[in-house]
Amino acid sequence: MTSMLSKIKSIEIRACRGGDELEEFDTVAAVKLPGGSRPDFTVVTITTEDGVQGTSFGFGAQDAKAAAAAMSQVKPFFIGRSAHDSAKNMKDFEIYDRRWNHVPIYAYAPFDNACWDIVGKMAHLPVYKVLGAAREKVPLYVSSMFLDGPEDYARQALEVKAKGYKGYKLHPPGGLDLDIACYRAVRAAVGDDFTLMADPVIMASYEEALKAGRELERLGYKWLEEPLLDVNLNGLKKLREKLDIPICGTEVIAGNQYSVAHCIKEGIVDIVRTDVSWRAGITAVMKTAHLAEAHGVQCELHTTIYHGLEQVQLHPSLAISNCEFFETLYPFDDFLFGTKTQLNIVDGYVMAPVGEGLCIEYDWDFIDKHTVAVL
CATH class of the missing domain: 3.30.390.10 (Enolase-like, N-terminal domain)
Known part of the structure; x- marks a missing residue:
């Protein structure tokens, strides 16, 4: 035995x-x-x-x-x-x-x-059942890579919407004017009823982040992610106080639940981030999510890049109540390798896996x- x-x-x-x-x-x-x-x-x-x-x-x-x-x-x-x-x-x-x-x-x-x-x-048992299941499926949104211009993002967003996914997040190409043009083009393409997010992965300055945030509010985007470095705590707090659009962050700040606790207490961001790759694995993800839940804060899990790791991340995603979405990068082809099992996506939802452990066949x-x- x-x-x-x-x-x-x-x-x-x-x-x-x-x-x-x-x-x-x-x-x-x-x-x-x-x-x-x-x-x-x-x-x-x-x-x-x-x-x-x-x-x-x-x-x-x-x-x-x-x-x-x-x-x-x-x-x-x-x-x-x-x-x-x-x-x-x-x-x-x-x-x-x-x-x-x-x-x-x-x-x-x-x-x-x-x-x-x-x-x-x-x-x-599957790991999500060991952790304590909260649900059996999670809504999926997908995130772009860094594309060339507005037409590329608009075309991709329409493709994503047609597939039935629940949202689309832009990683814009950089430069305030070009970024805003991309945000506008995508909203015009998909209409007002489709969920959009923006993640510039650090803008050039606080002033540019503020201008982008104002435009994203007008366009009805769901959140603005990592507009400034995660460690730029003062800048992020000031930005959060000036903008109505939720600020999402903490995906790369060191310290896991300790640093996230500070960001929540001090009002640095509205939505916190964690994942099973950059944030010390499933154990730390659960600690961070429960900490956020106790403070009435959403904890959105950040893509792990590889579908081999997204299948790991699905387990805590299914065991967390204060996480609205599951995120993957798009298109899938660049990241869909190394496993025979795949994410089971049905009607825009990632379904619970079947099996034992992480339920992955490599x-x-x-x-x-x-x-x-x-x-």
């Missing part, structure tokens, strides 16, 4: 190139994020003493080898620990990381997610072909 206290025996970290060409590439050009290519990714697999395995995709940044190297600092921490001790592991890691590790914000998450995969498998042939390092 498998022991519920089985300890972690081994961990494998894979660095994987997204593209079919496995050599190095131009990371300076890649940060423009135009879409049209598969991003790098990592894969973490944890094995217990009893042979139970848990696996999770992880963030690959612009170079999976560098991302995997950062994750290798986390690997020794988990050896010998129990996959069932998620709260203890997260708390103990605070000290481990502070003592001169200082890993990137994405490094811890795949280990935590893989542990939850083990927990679900050993309970013979495409190991694809992963093997794209692995450039194993740590």
Whole structure:
């Protein structure tokens, strides 16, 4: 009989190139994020003493080898620990990381997610049921990459609306006048009854963010996301006080629930963000969501980029009451790889998965072909 206290025996970290060409590439050009290519990714697999395995995709940044190297600092921490001790592991890691590790914000998450995969498998339940299900489906909105101009966004938004998805979020190309032209074109294309959001991923200044926010209010957009750096707390607070459109943020600020608590208390943003990739995994997502719920604040889960990770994120999404939507990047083709299972989308909703653990079947042939390092 498998022991519920089985300890972690081994961990494998894979660095994987997204593209079919496995050599190095131009990371300076890649940060423009135009879409049209598969991003790098990592894969973490944890094995217990009893042979139970848990696996999770992880963030690959612009170079999976560098991302995997950062994750290798986390690997020794988990050896010998129990996959069932998620709260203890997260708390103990605070000290481990502070003592001169200082890993990137994405490094811890795949280990935590893989542990939850083990927990679900050993309970013979999907993870969202272990967490405590709140629902069986989540409304889906999709987000653009950085396109060229108004016509491109309008065309894509119409395509998204026709598919029955519940909303569309623009990542505009940059520059206040061009961004506003894109916002206007999309609203004109889809009409007033379709949900739209805006995420400029940092504007040039507070003044430009204020002008964009005023126009988005006029156009009836649902929220303005990350108009300024998440750590620009004073600027965000001032912007929130001046605008009626909700300000959404905290997706990349360090500190997880601690920093989010401060942002809620001080009125920095209206809607908080978290996810199972950049925000320390399922355990931290649940902590952050419950914290926000206790303060009457929405906690919208930020896309994890890869559909292999979106399938992980679906579990806390189904166990959270104060999250309205599920987000994926669009079009799907660039991010739909590495798994045989896929998100089950019906009438614009992402449906609950069926199975045990994270309910993901990995495409190991694809992963093997794209692995450039194993740590």
